Amino acid sequence: MRKRLSEALKTAMREKDTERLSTLRLINAAIKDREIALRGESDEAGELTSDDILAILGKMVKQRQESARAYEEGGRLELAERERGEIKVIEEFLPRQMSEAEVDKAIDDAVSDVGANSIRDMGKVMGALKTKYTGRMDFGTVGPKVKARLG
Structure with missing residues (x-):
């Protein structure tokens, strides 16, 4: 999972895809924040599992869905669209949702x-x-x- 994120980040930098790059950086920041929090809870450096990362990504998608709804209700359609764009990037790293x-x-x-x-x-x-x-x-x-x- 980390390798996929890292490769996607490098590709976005090479292609100068600023919107995708900023979302990937947000994902990395959220993962690092969680690792730091884990380190604070125990003495040993906690390594996140793929399931931990999936949970973080799922939470990020949910937050953006709520934000997009709030922006739409407030008439800020351009911000709602940006949130949806971030959702698409994040969902690339999530497994297919079950029917x-x-x-x-x-x-x-x-x-x-x-x-x-x-x-x-x-x-x-x-x-x-x-x-x-x-x-x-x-x-x-x-x-x-x-x-x-x-x-």
């Missing part, structure tokens, strides 16, 4: 894998899904589906 049917099947599989039979098992199901599908599904929309399935 609705794939998400439903993943929920069914997780429910049977952990032996969930009531709403009290929701945490187990969500944990199993997050372990297996980080970056591939939006857990904000999955949560209510799991709740409905168990409820």
Whole structure:
């Protein structure tokens, strides 16, 4: 993941693609910030895993989606467009998002894998899904589906 980001950054510099370059620099900064925070929490230098990086990228996409909505509501369409451009660059590094049917099947599989039979098992199901599908599904929309399935 880091190698892909690094190569994309170099390519953007060579091609003088300023918008892409600034977004890639934001991604690198977010990753470095998280590493620094990890170092502060423990004595050893914490190396981020690919899943950690995927979580950071997912959060960045969500932030930009919210910003784009806010800019549209405020009539600032050019800023909303810039946020959407950043989303496209960030999403290049995220795995393909699962379809609705794939998400439903993943929920069914997780429910049977952990032996969930009531709403009290929701945490187990969500944990199993997050372990297996980080970056591939939006857990904000999955949560209510799991709740409905168990409820």
